[in-house]
Amino acid sequence: MNKIMRILLVVTILIMLPGCDYRILERIGFTYAASYDAAPENQVEIGISIPRADPTIDLVRELHSAVGKSSKDARVKFANETDLLLVNGQIRVLLYSEALARKDLSNEINSILRDTSISPLVKISLVNGNAKDMLFKDYKQHLSTDKYINRLLEKASTNNRIPKTTLYEFERDYYDDGIDPIAPILKEQAEDITVDGIGLFRGYKYIGKIYNKDVLLFSILRGKFKKGDMGLDLDSVRDNDGSHEYIMFTSVVSNRAVHVKHNANGPIHVTIAANFKGSIHEYIGDLKLSKDADRHQVEKKVSEILSERGNRLVKQLQQYNVDSLGIGMHVRNSMSYEAWKALNWSEEYPRIKVDCQIHFKAKDYGKIR
């Protein structure tokens, strides 16, 4: 029997080996980033950036672009322009221009979701301006642009400058009936790229944006927030007597709770209570932080300012009619399934009363008293 086994093994190996689907790394084009722009006649312009690691040529990356009906259609076009075998397995960043996102991204996103080779961890971002131009431009003091954007987004989301928005999160929030998806917006600024704000979606349609200064607050209200830096002018609450009061704190740990109250004949009342702790890194003003009373005064002031700004932010979201904070999820969980289904959330959402209660606590205040 052993002999038969051995013969079988040999035969299998002989059958298998010629069928080997061998691939040479240098001849494969691992698309690293792709851009999507609106083109005339409902078409899309796709740009891709492929890193090259060939020592014989002085080229860091290869760029291709084409206009087509869909991303896969355009892909066929640039597959003809390159000697590389194009694969999608290592895509890290997808950039969509605001103009395209305003129309609808459902075709683009669905085509990506269907592709088994694309990771759910691919980052989704909007671009203020032309996405292709941003991707194709070389920024002098940075890495090759595709890697630069990838690391920028990664850093910004680990530092909670922006919420994490990978394909997984984007899709998850799209399908959840109690929250709307979001995506960061990037902008070209002279020789750099910066985060411009957060794009708010309804379905796969881009509706409006939150500007950079409110992004951190937005993250706090959305929940799951570990650290970040925030600077605040404290002058706005008290009358300006010429002295300038400014505070900067970091390493914020926050928890958020959403309380929903149903009133018999009024709108639904939602309270977002967020507690967060931070270390004060900078304080310009007359109060002494080592004194408990003084510090509490500062804490109170910060809480007041943030709560007020939070309320303004929620109003703005209600005006856009996008539930990017996921309030709907909590409203849904506070009622019966039938009542939730009977409630038209997108109609009800602009009408509900939302109250943000943000409490700030200074964990420590650095080396000086």
Added chain:
Amino acid sequence: MENNEKLSPFHTTILVFMIQSGVMALILPQLLAETFGTNGWITVFGFGIIATVNILLIAAVYKLGKGRSIFQILEQSIPRFMLIPIYLALAVVWTLLGCMAGKEYILIFQMYAFPTTNPMEFKLIMDLLVFWLLTKGLYNITKTSTIFFWLFIWMVLLAFFFYSDFNWARLTPFLFKGGKFTYLESLDIYSSFLGYEIVLLLFAYTNQKTKLIKATLIGNSVTTLTYCYLAFITFGVYSLGQLKNKAFPVLEMMAYIRFPFMERMENLLFGFILFTVLFSILMYEWCALEMLKHIFPKLKANFLAFMLMLMCFIVAYIPDTINDVGDWLSTLSMIECGIAFGLPLLLLIVLMFQSMGSRLAHE
């Protein structure tokens, strides 16, 4: 020779777990979401209990039959020429079931990892592996299954990766809302528990020390808990609509795992699932082989095993799309559900007549 070696309880538990967990686990959360809607993961317990009831039915056979193999029980009361068609039918179902489970896994794996390779090449290698294990006999199979179990079970720890994205609010407080219940789909869900019925054929390989029934029950509980944990995590990580829309949610979840030094490692992880899928296939083929041995007692077991795997390989050519294979698998699983409940019932009836007969003889 192998009859001298009896199974140990630990090996049996693991063997049962390895047979039960298989390719259906990859689709299970999606089926649960589709069929039961919100919090569908809870129903896994229900299915586990049904399986337990079925195992207790088998336990009754084991007890009343006093550890005799089902062949001995049947052949005592029913003439052989009547049994041959039953054996043959069972052999065909089990061969096909193993064959289709294998093809399904390969098609899924190939779609993700090797899109340009011919799936039948993988199938050939897999069938060879199954063939080699088949020729080694049951005792060695269980020992191998223990090794493969450890190679596979560590993957449960990967669930920790999803704790940060797990959200209780996403589970919703609603119980079974938004799903579309159909009997067909729930049978599909139940088919992911199938495999325990194979212990019917293990009677001859056990003795008192094996504690066959207890081991099987524990194995089934391990499967239930693993499935439940898996489904629970999936329901908390994905939103319901998203889960309904995913063809292979478990594979997709694996793609979400990444290490600082490595991204896109899911293809590596898919390979590990092979270990448990392999045992589902192997044990169904083993059962079919047992049947064949009784139909053709004169032929050599290894020759039968070879013919069996050859048939298995050839039949796998027929359905070639993932949907076709899924349909075959559904139909076969449905028949298998019937066998899982029907065969012990048949045996119980036979045993009842036998005990009545013996009582009459005594009187």
